[in-house]
Amino acid sequence: MSIRRFLAASHKDAMRQVRDALGDDAVIVLSRKTAQGAEIFAIAEAELLQLSDTTAPSTNGHQATSGVIAGSDFSQVAQQLLSDVQDMRAMLHQQQGLKVPDDNKRKLYRKMRAGGYSDELARQLVALLPVHLNHSAKQLTAAQEWLEQQLGARISHHAGTWDLLEHQGVLALVGPTGVGKTTTTAKLAAHYVMRHGHDSLLLVTTDSYRIGAQQQLAIYAELLNVEMHALAEGDTMNSLQEKMQGKRLVLVDTVGMSQRDQRLAQKIAALGADDYKDSTRVVLLLNAASQPETLAEVASIYQRLGTESGLPVRDCVLTKLDESALLGGVLDTVIRHKLTIQSCSVGQRVPEDIQAPDIAALISQSLANEVNESVLAQAEWEQPLATGLAANQVISQGSVIQSSIQALRAQLAGFTEFEQAWRTQQWPTPLQAMAFTENASTAAAAPPLLRWAAPQPLQGWQHRTPHLALNADGAPQLPAVLQQADELQPDYQLAPVQLFDYLPATTLLEIFIEHGTGWLVSLNLNHKLSFQGAELAAVDLVKKHAIPLTKQNLLYRGEMRRLELRIAAADSHQADAPYQVVYGELHGGSGKNPVQRRYWMLDSRCSAEQLVVRVKAMLQSEEYSRLTRLAWQELKATMREAGQPLQLLLAGTLAAAALQLEYSQHPEAAHLRGELLSLTGKRGRVQGDKLVPGMLRVLQAHQALVAAGRQAGA
Numbered sequence: 001m002s003i004r005r006f007l008a009a010s011h012k013d014a015m016r017q018v019r020d021a022l023g024d025d026a027v028i029v030l031s032r033k034t035a036q037g038a039e040i041f042a043i044a045e046a047e048l049l050q051l052s053d054t055t056a057p058s059t060n061g062h063q064a065t066s067g068v069i070a071g072s073d074f075s076q077v078a079q080q081l082l083s084d085v086q087d088m089r090a091m092l093h094q095q096q097g098l099k100v101p102d103d104n105k106r107k108l109y110r111k112m113r114a115g116g117y118s119d120e121l122a123r124q125l126v127a128l129l130p131v132h133l134n135h136s137a138k139q140l141t142a143a144q145e146w147l148e149q150q151l152g153a154r155i156s157h158h159a160g161t162w163d164l165l166e167h168q169g170v171l172a173l174v175g176p177t178g179v180g181k182t183t184t185t186a187k188l189a190a191h192y193v194m195r196h197g198h199d200s201l202l203l204v205t206t207d208s209y210r211i212g213a214q215q216q217l218a219i220y221a222e223l224l225n226v227e228m229h230a231l232a233e234g235d236t237m238n239s240l241q242e243k244m245q246g247k248r249l250v251l252v253d254t255v256g257m258s259q260r261d262q263r264l265a266q267k268i269a270a271l272g273a274d275d276y277k278d279s280t281r282v283v284l285l286l287n288a289a290s291q292p293e294t295l296a297e298v299a300s301i302y303q304r305l306g307t308e309s310g311l312p313v314r315d316c317v318l319t320k321l322d323e324s325a326l327l328g329g330v331l332d333t334v335i336r337h338k339l340t341i342q343s344c345s346v347g348q349r350v351p352e353d354i355q356a357p358d359i360a361a362l363i364s365q366s367l368a369n370e371v372n373e374s375v376l377a378q379a380e381w382e383q384p385l386a387t388g389l390a391a392n393q394v395i396s397q398g399s400v401i402q403s404s405i406q407a408l409r410a411q412l413a414g415f416t417e418f419e420q421a422w423r424t425q426q427w428p429t430p431l432q433a434m435a436f437t438e439n440a441s442t443a444a445a446a447p448p449l450l451r452w453a454a455p456q457p458l459q460g461w462q463h464r465t466p467h468l469a470l471n472a473d474g475a476p477q478l479p480a481v482l483q484q485a486d487e488l489q490p491d492y493q494l495a496p497v498q499l500f501d502y503l504p505a506t507t508l509l510e511i512f513i514e515h516g517t518g519w520l521v522s523l524n525l526n527h528k529l530s531f532q533g534a535e536l537a538a539v540d541l542v543k544k545h546a547i548p549l550t551k552q553n554l555l556y557r558g559e560m561r562r563l564e565l566r567i568a569a570a571d572s573h574q575a576d577a578p579y580q581v582v583y584g585e586l587h588g589g590s591g592k593n594p595v596q597r598r599y600w601m602l603d604s605r606c607s608a609e610q611l612v613v614r615v616k617a618m619l620q621s622e623e624y625s626r627l628t629r630l631a632w633q634e635l636k637a638t639m640r641e642a643g644q645p646l647q648l649l650l651a652g653t654l655a656a657a658a659l660q661l662e663y664s665q666h667p668e669a670a671h672l673r674g675e676l677l678s679l680t681g682k683r684g685r686v687q688g689d690k691l692v693p694g695m696l697r698v699l700q701a702h703q704a705l706v707a708a709g710r711q712a713g714a
Contacts, residue, residue, distance in 0.1 A: 003029055009037040018042045104134045104143040111144075115366045116292060116328030121335065124400065125150055128678040144367070151363045153674030153686060155331065156340040156667060162356045164315075164342045165192050169279025170237065170250045172271045173317070176298060177256030179285045180319040180345055182207070185253040186220040188343070190351030192249060193224050200248035203228040204240065206267070207255040217253055220350065237273035237280075244276065259301040268302075269309040282306050283315040283342060292329030299337040314338075314667040318357070319345040327366035338668045400675050401705060404698045407672040412660055414478025418653050422699060425639060427479075427646060448472040449614070450481075450495035451621055454502040458625050463632065463644075465625040466652030469495075474617025476624075476660045480652030482645060492517040497610075499618055501625075503527070510573055513603055520606075520614040523599040529581060530571035538599045541568055542583040549608060554586070555663055556619055558685025562587040565615065570601065577604040584615060620663050627655035627688045634696050658691040 004021065008014035011031070018026050022044045030041040105126040112122035125147060133143040164171060165188070173181045185203070192201055203226055205217045214230045221228035229243055237244075237252075244250050252271065257264050272280055284302050286295055299316075306313035316339040318330055334341060344362070347353030408415050421427040447469035457464050466480035490504060492511055497518035504521065512519050525539040536544070546566035554563040564585045569578040579601050586596040600615065632651035639647055661669060661676075673686045676694030679701070684690075 003041050003043045006040045006042065007034070007036065007038070011038040011040075014038040014040045104137075104140050105129050107140060108143060108147050111367055111369075112147075112328060114369045116326030116330075116369075117332045117366070118292060118329075118336075121332050125678070128400070148360070148363050148367065149684065150674055150678050151331070151335070151366075152359050153677055154335045154671045155359050155363075156334075156338065156670035157357050157359050158340070158342070158665075162191070162343070164188060164283070165195055167281055168248050169281065170244075170252060170271070170273065170276050172252040172254055172280065172282050172311075173285055174254050174268065174271075174282055174302060174313070175256065175285035176258055176287070179256065179287045181256060181285055182216055182253050183348060183350065184285060184317055184319060184343075184345055184354065185217065185251055187345065187351045187354040189220060189224055189226060189251055191354070192251070193226065194351075196248060198225045200246075201226050202240075202244060202247045202250045204231055204237075204250060204252045205229075205254075206231045206270070207253060236270040237276070241273055241275055244273070250276075259298045264301070265305045265308065268305050268311060272309060272311050277310065280311055281315060282311045282313045283317055284313050284339065285317050285319050286330050286333060287320050288318050288324035288327060288330040289320045290329070292332060295330055295333040296336070299333050299339065303337060315340050315342045317341075317343045317345060318362075321362075322346045322353075326369065327362060331362060331366055335671065338671050340667055340670075400679060401698055401701045404672060404675045404679070405702045407668060407675075408657075408661075408695065408698065411664065411666050411669060411672065412478065412657050414653070415657055418478060418650065418657065419699060421646070422635075422639075422650055423703065425646065427649060446493075446495050447477055448495065449474060449497045449499060449617060451499045451617065451624075452490055452501060452504075453625060458629055461629050461632075463629075463648055465628050466648065468621060468624055468652075468656055470499075470617055470621075472613075474613050474620065475663065476621065476656035478653050478656055478660075480628075480649060480656050482649055482652070497614065499614060501618075506573070509603075513572075513577060513605075516605070518603055518606055518610065518614075520600050520602040520611075520618065522618065523581075523601055525597070525599055527599070529579075529601075531569070532571065538581060538583075541570065541581060542566060542599070545569070546581070546583055549582070550612065552612065554616060554619065556586055557623070558662075558687045559588065559590060561589065563615075563619075565612070567611075572604075580604055580606065580611070582611065582615065584619075586619070621659060623688050624655055624659060627658055627692055628652045630689055631655045631658075631692050631696075634693055638700075654692060654695060655688070657695060658688040661691055661695075662686060662688050 006014045006017045006021070008017060011033075014031075014037070018028070018040055022042055026042045026044055028040060028042050030039075032039055108129065109122050109126045112125070113119065128150070129143060129146065133139045133146055171188075173185055175181055182205075185205075189201060189203060201224075203217060203221050205214050205228070207214065218228055227243075229240060231237070231240065240250075254271070255267060257267060268282070271282060284299065286298065290298075299313075303313045316334060318334075318341060321327070321344055324330070333339075341357045341359070343354055344357050345354050405419075409419070417427075449470035449472070451468040451470055453465035453467050455464065466482050469477040469481060471477055490498060490500075490508055492498075492515040495517075497520075498512070500519065500521040502521070503523065509519060509521070523538050525537065527538045528535050529538055529541050530536075531541055531545060546568040549565040549567045551562065551564050554561050556563075564587065566583045568581045568583075570581050572579045580603070582600045582602065584598045584600070586598075588594065589596065598615075598619070600618065602611065602614065606614070628648075628651050631654040632647065635647060635651055635654070639650070661673060673691065676691055676698065677686065679697050680690065680694045
């Protein structure tokens with residue numbers, strides 16, 4: 001930041017100097033009288049705009065003193081100052097009867113409303129637009145990109161996969177009459193047969209009302225050589241349990257009913273077969289060409305009746321996209337009802353006109369409509385936004401904060417305890433219990449996987465990263481596990497599978513093998529291994545002797561990547577149990593290095609399926625040490641009274657929570673990730689280093705709201 005000082009014999013002369021040097025839009029930082037006349041400190045608005053999107057200047061490695069604004073606080077002060085200046089300028093224009101300059105918030109609001117999005121969602125999002133993207137015509141493109149990213153982060157979908165076709169159990173398609181259930185059933189059935197064959201599929205129709213409905217599906221079943229059964233009026237799926245035996249997927253085409261039909265609850269309840277209720281998924285079809293109010297009513301009623309029947313509706317298929325003029329209405333419904341888009345239907349052809357969702361394309365198309373002022377009166381576009389924006393922004397922010405804190409508590413096991421410890425600066429369980437010991441460990445208490453952090457601190461940081469407990473799928477568990485001096489050491493009893501971010505002693509690995517404890521360790525490419533008595537570097541061993549193992553899609557640091565694994569054997573101290581050496585390549589990165597390479601070694605008892613789980617857990621937790629350091633830096637400014645062990649425990653737990661949320665497949669996780677990014681003004685891919693400050697901002701803002709409520713009630 002370049003703040004300039006102006007001296008003159010009078011205040012008027014000093015202001016003239018400011019205007020000549022910095023222009024009419026200069027921001028006055030300080031003005032005061034002096035013995036010589038007047039002194040003014042000012043900055044050009046363009047420099048303040050640039051500053052609001054940066055962090056504090058470097059302190060050359062020294063801790064900032066109490067008189068210096070550091071880090072994100074420095075940027076926030078600049079943003080607030082810029083926002084205040086721009087708001088005052090708009091107010092002066094209004095008072096003087098001049099036209100208020102059209103800002104980017106209003107432009108985005110109009111674009112969303114023209115695309116069919118609801119007033120509520122449009123106002124909520126534009127209120128969160130970062131200030132540096134608002135009052136500048138040059139930033140309109142960046143503001144539109146920000147809006148698309150915010151919408152994308154709020155829409156749940158399975159990137160790179162067609163999840164419906166991999167489901168094992170009952171898949172029931174529900175929705176109002178004419179939404180396209182029978183045609184969609186036929187399309188999905190055809191794609192399933194192409195992928196898995198016809199023997200493991202059973203088609204079922206419950207539509208005994210519509211003339212020709214059963215015959216239509218029967219024709220498709222005959223063409224696909226798939227068994228089909230029609231459920232009689234009054235029957236439930238229990239009557240088909242014998243026919244369902246041995247079938248991988250039972251695809252049900254249900255009768256179309258209005259969402260207001262009194263029989264709808266009974267029809268939904270009949271979809272739950274006793275032996276298959278846990279593996280039954282109810283998928284709601286939404287007609288993209290319907291009115292937004294109708295879509296919202298359909299989603300609300302079907303979700304309520306599904307929950308009451310024990311068959312929650314979390315998935316949806318968008319139909320008739322080719323007939324819809326405005327896509328904002330259906331996407332708005334998906335966001336507000338937290339549905340996961342599984343497929344998109346774009347025509348009547350079977351099976352061609354159905355595809356996995358391209359969320360970015362859907363959002364771009366939804367915002368492509370030209371803003372037509374004749375569609376809505378000027379007062380409907382402008383007046384509510386102009387008169388109610390400030391209050392609405394407060395309400396929107398408060399609503400997002402409350403929604404986010406509730407979602408964090410619900411989706412992340414252990415977050416409530418973390419929140420309490422952060423607020424009270426005291427962990428509810430003694431810190432000694434946060435470190436596993438051989439005596440305290442039991443089969444019931446041990447995590448499925450335990451990830452050991454390196455015993456040395458990260459470069460440039462004097463603290464050792466906590467260890468990380470993982471569930472059976474490799475997702476982090478809360479809280480973190482402290483490294484307390486040398487008390488906590490790897491032991492075969494601590495977890496059935498243990499992963500190492502470093503190479504431990506070979507004797508320890510042999511003990512693990514002896515007691516049946518699974519393990520995986522990270523290697524560098526030059527690590528020396530023995531193969532049939534010859535010493536080879538890991539990179540050479542893989543080149544000469546590795547064979548292909550598997551190829552899988554994997555979410556990694558905010559991108560869907562292609563993971564290719566190769567495997568080779570290496571000599572161990574037990575001739576009948578050689579080590580397994582695994583080489584992995586991650587393809588499809590958007591950075592400077594589109595391919596990342598990794599080497600691991602693990603025990604010989606590990607199956608191919610178990611190996612993939614361990615490798616996935618290691619890759620998706622690679623950022624844990626760096627995120628812990630980031631969380632530590634974010635926390636230390638507000639937790640000066642807490643001791644170092646508690647600060648480190650909270651930092652490690654916050655980092656674990658960020659990783660868990662980053663890779664979560666929870667139906668509502670995408671919406672929560674979007675809210676956290678919007679609160680911090682972050683853009684781009686969803687990654688842990690954006691979620692850490694987001695979660696901390698939610699905690700701080702929620703605490704402030706609670707305190708304000710107490711003061712108001714006092």
